[in-house]
Each structure stands twice: as C-alpha cells, then as structure tokens.
Amino acid sequence: MTAQAHPPARPLRKDAARNRELLITAARELFAQRGLDVSLEDIAQHAGLGVGTGYRHFASKNEIASALLGQTLDAVVASGEQALTVEDPWRALVGFFEAAVAVQVGDRGLREVFLGVQDTGQIEYVHGRMTVIVTELVRRAQRAGVLRKDAAATDIGMIITMMSAVTEITADFAPDTWRRYLALCLAGLKPGAARLPLPALTEEQFRDAIDHHKKALRPTAKPAPARAKSSR
C-alpha cells in the first residue's frame, strides 16, 4: 500500500537515482522542520532540482509525504514490538511511550499527523498493527498490578497524542518538556487513584478519531485534467 519505489522494472539511470535520493532527503528535512504544508517547489529547490523532476519520481506531493510518514510510523510500530521483549511490564510500557514520543520531537510533520491536523490516509494500517501490541502491553502491566485496572489500550494512544501537543508547542526551545507531563500521566496510571469518570474509547472509536475529521493532506480535488487537450 505504501508507495514504495515501484520495483524498478528497468534500473534507474545513474543521475535519476541520485536525484531521487536528493528529493527524499530534502523532503524528509523540510517535513520535519516546517511541517506537512511545505510546497513541492520548496522541496525541489531545497534538493537543488526543478519541480518537474519531483513529479517524475513521485506521482503527487501526497505520495512523498505518505511514503515518508509511513516509514516513520513503521519505526514506531517496531519500537512497540521491541517493548514486548522487555520483561518488566511497567518498564516496557514506559519505554514504549518514550520511544513513541521521542521520534516526534524532531519531526513536526509527524506531530501534525498525531494531532489529527493532517491526514496521510495510512494511519489505520499502522493502527491495526499497533492495537495488538499495545493491548498486550496493557494486559501484562495490569496482570502485574502496576497499571490501574480501568486503563485501556486506547488510553495509551491518547496519551501519546497529548504528548504530541506538548511537544508541538515546546519543541523549539525546551524539547524535553514532554517528559514532565508523561511522568504526570504515568502517575495517574498507577493503581489506587480515583476511578476514571468515563469509559475509554473502543478501538474502533479511536481509529475513527485519528482517521476522521481532519483535512486531507491538501484538498487538491483534482477534478478536471487541467488541459482540455488530452494529447498525451
């Protein structure tokens, strides 16, 4: 589903391959620094190339963004899988939190996705893989008695989103601030506190939450093929 470089039927020409890499790294940098709203002209220029070259390698701006974001989201999933191998259930949970938030500190585009400001479309795919992992992390911690019984798997995702908000605001000058508020939430997750007033979201609701509502990554809405002449 990810627009991974189409398996090169014929190997790319040398310069083309080089330019492709230039584009990818330029895009990654700009998305991370300035968010998902940078223009493709900026990306191309930042790579020292022309706009047309960008479109030779990627069908649309969304394709670059989706591919890059997908890659990063995969990394988050990976750190979740790794957390499952940690024996101490509480340390595993905390470690996962920290990994998931740490990647966002340097990546504004990623934060925009977690905050639901922008939509890349493929989150549900990642979410599918994630829910199993997180559910297991929660189950283990609860069984060990280190996590309050009324915590749910969806709470973990929501807390990560809250950390995104903190980081979005502080990343520029106090990038570690999220640690303070994660600690605060973790304190609230320990057993023994007062009951939580509402039930957690269901997995389905949570998926809707990060998938619905937001503006698609550029409305684009390419209705008419621009030119009347469809010569090509």
Added chain:
Amino acid sequence: MTAQAHPPARPLRKDAARNRELLITAARELFAQRGLDVSLEDIAQHAGLGVGTGYRHFASKNEIASALLGQTLDAVVASGEQALTVEDPWRALVGFFEAAVAVQVGDRGLREVFLGVQDTGQIEYVHGRMTVIVTELVRRAQRAGVLRKDAAATDIGMIITMMSAVTEITADFAPDTWRRYLALCLAGLKPGAARLPLPALTEEQFRDAIDHHKKALRPTAKPAPARAKSSR
C-alpha cells in the same frame, strides 16, 4: 487592543448594523465548525452577503478572527476569576479546568489556537491576566495540601493544551472524552506520587510556547499595496 467595533462616531445605518451582526455570527459559526482556515468568501456567503461587505466592516480577515477569538479567551479568563471565589481549593482548580476545556469542545478555531497551530497575536495579553489567577489557584491548592508541591502554574496551562488535543480528535463523535483524561491528569496532580523528572516551564517560557513558532493566521505578507496607483 481588541478590534472592538470602533466606537461608532456616527451611528451605523440600519442595514449596515444588521449586516455587521450577520457577519459576526456567520464568522463565529464557521470558525467554530471548520476552524480558522475558512475563506472570507465563505463567511460572507454564509451570511448572505458579498465579499466586499465584509471588508467594509472589518479591515482584514485576521481582524474578525482576532476579535472573535479574543472574546472567547476573555470568557476563559472570566471563568478563572470565578474559580477564585470557590472556597474548596481543589474544587476551584478542577472547576477552572472544566470551564476552560468545555468552551473548546464546540469551537475548533479556539482549539487551533491552544494547540499552537494558528496564531492570533493577542494570546500574550490573555496570558498576562491568566498567570496571576492560575498562580493563585495553584498556591491555594498546595497550601491546602491537595496539590503536589512540585506542580507549577504553567502545568495548568499545559494540561489544558493536552485536553485541546484530545478534544480536537474526539469532538465529532465523543465530545466528552477529555473528561477521562483530565481525571487521569488530576490523579497525577495529587500529592504523593513520584517526583516529576523535569522542572516546569517558567511563565516566560510558557508564553513563548504559545506565542512562538506557529504560523501566523495567514501569511498574507501584504508587501506591495496591490495597485501601483495610490490614488486613495
């Protein structure tokens, strides 16, 4: 500072006054529903008026947005002042949280401001009034022993921002979800939990946080006065 309707030197003509109200309510509705990015054409049309009429009443789109947002932010300040009159320090604190978040549930534009996605410019003004109130709320609660000693005034603002993130994502179908996560944070704010790893932000840092970095409400960057002829 707020672009309150310039004290009408001469009373507005009847239709003008009516249209002004139409514009304001239309803008408020659209900002609340669709966020701060709605076009001014949409606003005018939603009010049943022409674009030009909008500019007769407001100097720019930013002016409408700022004025409206400012009004809402004033309401938040007011609920803070009211909280100071509650005798139970914990109830006062919780009440303030609830008031501050509740207004955001129906107002997407306001959430965008709290999340630092968009900048209206006048937050620092509100922040100035707020910091005194919140500091007092915190001091009272700590003196009564119901709030952990290492909590700071800036923590309150940050928690509100976290609730903005939750609400931004859930407002469309489970608008009360923030209550669960507020409860979780409140549990973490009770005394007795493990120390928080980092110091809180200073007031100055917090002000920078919600003031810096974000994209101004439309770059606009009106460099040249459009037409060369400066007849008017």
Added chain:
DNA sequence: CAAAAAGCGGAGCGACTCTTCCGGATAGTG
C-alpha cells in the same frame, strides 16, 4: 562516437486565497 532512450527544468495553467475598487442600490433627510 553517434543515435536513441531516459531524464531534467521551468514556464504556464487552473484553482484558490485575500484584498481593492467602483458603479449601482439604499437609507436617511429636508
């Protein structure tokens, strides 16, 4: 060392935004 294939770049189109301008409609006045 050609010829052909592949790739490059940027002018340019459509769609959208904010804002201005001004002819024509409207409300208040004598």
Added chain:
DNA sequence: CACTATCCGGAAGAGTCGCTCCGCTTTTTG
C-alpha cells in the same frame, strides 16, 4: 419626493500552490 451620504456586491488584481507539458541535456547503448 428628490437628493445625498452611505453602503452593497461582485469583478478583478495580485499572490500562492499543485501539477503538466515539452524543448533541451545527459546517460546509456550498439
């Protein structure tokens, strides 16, 4: 009821962004 200050509406200027098209350059091939 006319007359004028006021106001309305929408066309149009200027800017931005996504994307396409096609003449020109570079790489590969034979």
